Amino acid sequence: MIRVDALVKRYASLAAPALRRVSFEVASGQLVAILGRSGAGKSTLLRCLVGLERFDEGTVEVDGVAVRAEDGPRGLRVLHGRVGLVPQSLDLFPHLSALDNCTLAPRIVKGERRADAEARASRLLGRLGLEAEQGAYPEHLSGGQRQRVAIARALAMEPRVLLYDEPTSSLDPSLREEVGRTLLTVKESGVTQLVSTHDWEFARSAAEWVLVLEGGAIVREGEPGQIVG
Amino acid sequence: MNARSALRALLVGVAAAAASPAAAAGARGGTLQAVQQRRELRWGADVFGGAPYVFQDPMDPNHLVGFEVELADAIARRLGAKARPAAGAWDKLLDLLARGDFDVALNGIEVAEEKRRVCLLSRPYYAAGERLSVRRGDPGAPRTLEAVKGRRVGALPGSLAQRILERAGAVVVTYDGGQDQIYDDLRLGRTDAVLLDDPIAHYYADVQPELETVPGSFGEVRYAVAVRLGDEALRDAIDGALSELARTGRLRALYQRWGIWNAETAALLGEPPPARPGLAEAWEAWRAAVGRPPSLRERLLVRYPRTFGLFARAAGLTLLLTLSSMALAMAVGALLAAARRYGAAPVRWLAVGVIELVRGTPLLVQLIMIYFGLPELGVKLDPFVAGWLGLGLNYAAAEAENYRAGLESVPVGQGEVATTLGLSRLQALRHVIAPQALRIAVPPMTNDVIALLKDSSLVSLVTLTELTKTYSNLAASMRDHLGLGLVVAAWYLLLGLPLARLGRLAERRLGRHLRRAAA
Numbered sequence A: 001m002i003r004v005d006a007l008v009k010r011y012a013s014l015a016a017p018a019l020r021r022v023s024f025e026v027a028s029g030q031l032v033a034i035l036g037r038s039g040a041g042k043s044t045l046l047r048c049l050v051g052l053e054r055f056d057e058g059t060v061e062v063d064g065v066a067v068r069a070e071d072g073p074r075g076l077r078v079l080h081g082r083v084g085l086v087p088q089s090l091d092l093f094p095h096l097s098a099l100d101n102c103t104l105a106p107r108i109v110k111g112e113r114r115a116d117a118e119a120r121a122s123r124l125l126g127r128l129g130l131e132a133e134q135g136a137y138p139e140h141l142s143g144g145q146r147q148r149v150a151i152a153r154a155l156a157m158e159p160r161v162l163l164y165d166e167p168t169s170s171l172d173p174s175l176r177e178e179v180g181r182t183l184l185t186v187k188e189s190g191v192t193q194l195v196s197t198h199d200w201e202f203a204r205s206a207a208e209w210v211l212v213l214e215g216g217a218i219v220r221e222g223e224p225g226q227i228v229g
Numbered sequence B: 001m002n003a004r005s006a007l008r009a010l011l012v013g014v015a016a017a018a019a020s021p022a023a024a025a026g027a028r029g030g031t032l033q034a035v036q037q038r039r040e041l042r043w044g045a046d047v048f049g050g051a052p053y054v055f056q057d058p059m060d061p062n063h064l065v066g067f068e069v070e071l072a073d074a075i076a077r078r079l080g081a082k083a084r085p086a087a088g089a090w091d092k093l094l095d096l097l098a099r100g101d102f103d104v105a106l107n108g109i110e111v112a113e114e115k116r117r118v119c120l121l122s123r124p125y126y127a128a129g130e131r132l133s134v135r136r137g138d139p140g141a142p143r144t145l146e147a148v149k150g151r152r153v154g155a156l157p158g159s160l161a162q163r164i165l166e167r168a169g170a171v172v173v174t175y176d177g178g179q180d181q182i183y184d185d186l187r188l189g190r191t192d193a194v195l196l197d198d199p200i201a202h203y204y205a206d207v208q209p210e211l212e213t214v215p216g217s218f219g220e221v222r223y224a225v226a227v228r229l230g231d232e233a234l235r236d237a238i239d240g241a242l243s244e245l246a247r248t249g250r251l252r253a254l255y256q257r258w259g260i261w262n263a264e265t266a267a268l269l270g271e272p273p274p275a276r277p278g279l280a281e282a283w284e285a286w287r288a289a290v291g292r293p294p295s296l297r298e299r300l301l302v303r304y305p306r307t308f309g310l311f312a313r314a315a316g317l318t319l320l321l322t323l324s325s326m327a328l329a330m331a332v333g334a335l336l337a338a339a340r341r342y343g344a345a346p347v348r349w350l351a352v353g354v355i356e357l358v359r360g361t362p363l364l365v366q367l368i369m370i371y372f373g374l375p376e377l378g379v380k381l382d383p384f385v386a387g388w389l390g391l392g393l394n395y396a397a398a399e400a401e402n403y404r405a406g407l408e409s410v411p412v413g414q415g416e417v418a419t420t421l422g423l424s425r426l427q428a429l430r431h432v433i434a435p436q437a438l439r440i441a442v443p444p445m446t447n448d449v450i451a452l453l454k455d456s457s458l459v460s461l462v463t464l465t466e467l468t469k470t471y472s473n474l475a476a477s478m479r480d481h482l483g484l485g486l487v488v489a490a491w492y493l494l495l496g497l498p499l500a501r502l503g504r505l506a507e508r509r510l511g512r513h514l515r516r517a518a519a
């Protein structure tokens, strides 16, 4: 579960706030899309939720643990590891194989034994259809494969919530359905998912609930079928 | 510990070091006592100065020979000690003496008033005329003091000859030793004349048929042994030894053997002027060894093999210095780069300041400051430590910039993702950012190791006889610059090529993820 309450984010260089009292809640295991045009504030919102960006007002609560704006930079650490991110640019670790991309954090942060971490990562990659690619370096994978490695890498830390920043934007449109299927696979494991997108069709086909973000504020929300562009 | 108390502790430490016996070893007649206690007289000289002073036997360069070697032995024996030579650049001998690197300096040190401010001088042990050499058959050659006005004339820096020439209005070209080079330049027309002490002219000009030495003396120079200020007891003991050597005729015999017994020295020692030159066996041996370049066969089969031990030892020193300095440069460079990229503003400025200061000043200046400047603050470093510090800190600035370039080449997203996965900043640096940065930094680092290998030649300033110094000494003693130059080049390649290969291996390993998977 993730709950966002009256979140405000200002950039010094920007006159208007990038996020204006954003509030919403996503129940555990739900798959929600955040729909918005370029510049609406999607990435900013996700960066706040994942603890990369400080926010000026409001609260982010993940499964009972709350981070308030007043908590400062240290407070954000609570979110690291609890909320996973699949960045738009993926940012796979280029010097590590697909498998090592997924075992690095569990081993270093959680102190997992290599064998255990590898067994778990291997299962994750397998579930995402990457059995054969475990030993490959990111450089040698296709765009869709890379994205699934980035998802597996985030899932390896067993986050409560997983955020995706525009997962379809860098892919061939024909892969849109594949991404949707991947999200459903992840959903089976019970992880709460929040997907930012400007792709109307994708939001409607993949998500159970849609939030529409405009100028840093949520202007509408509802079931995919009810939301009209 | 706050900054102020740290500074105070540092100052107290420096003051304590300044008062330590090492810095003031010479005080209260201590050096004479020390020499007699350890039964060893350490005397400083520059082998690069060549024959007949102190040089490597051209037939077997593992031995030091020269009239001053024999003189030092004779003096030491009278002090109840054995003479042990110590290396140092000729124009730095008095600085090294003051620093305490050896007990006395004995290497054609000219008696001059201004030297008495920095050292004590013994009674002179040798006197010689200044000899002007010119190209044989050169119609325009300057043959008088009046004629050198406006002409290019070679001399040693800080010598009487230089002062005579400057007074006469000549354009003086100075060389730091390497008598052969001085006369080579004359032969090749780069200078019009050379003014040097009689023994040098005798040994280097007189063996070259293309050169001619103008009859007559252009001034008289006297050599004395230099001891540290405050070491009157040692100076007196050396004076006593010299008087006795003069009285018993040992000095004359020594000079005659080397073919440098002359009217000036005879007058100095109160002996009748020399009649006709007798047999100077040491000079004959020199002439036989180097008068005519030996055949290629003899060089390859006899002479070069005998340099092996000297070069091997020097190569060991060069390699050790290169590797340890690079290690220091990498460690300090990493700290500087980290401070510059991740530090708070004052730390960042400090790092930038250090980098710019070190990078913007010549290594030579830094070495002189470390070796000769720090003792003024009471910090007297061992030659190897001084060379290691100088090279290591100098290259640290370059390494810091390499690492910075590497760090900046890694996209910010890498660090951000690591953060979202729960890695601390240090963990992200170590496991995610550093490996990628290193790949970018390794090629310039490899370049730097090779550059460091070559720059390590500068540590001859701090009396370390590494490869280049070994080469220049040998070339001066054997009068063979080209052949030995190829030999020393081979030694440098022998050290450098494996280092370059190591760099390429590291590069390949760090870039493994960019290659197509092998079968």
Ligand SMILES: Nc1ncnc2c1ncn2[C@@H]1O[C@H](COP(=O)(O)OP(=O)(O)OP(=O)(O)O)[C@@H](O)[C@H]1O
Residues within 6 Å of the ligand: A011, A012, A013, A014, A018, A036, A037, A038, A039, A040, A041, A042, A043, A044, A045, A198
């Ligand atoms: N680091 C920053 N500093 C200043 N302003 C920023 C920063 N990041 C984003 N902004 C501004 O905040 C607003 C929202 O940007 P954001 O990147 O969140 O939009 P987005 O919805 O993700 O757009 P896109 O679909 O193009 O990715 C924009 O006006 C942008 O210029």
Ligand SMILES: [Mg+2]
Residues within 6 Å of the ligand: A042, A043, A044, A165
């Ligand atoms: Mg965005």
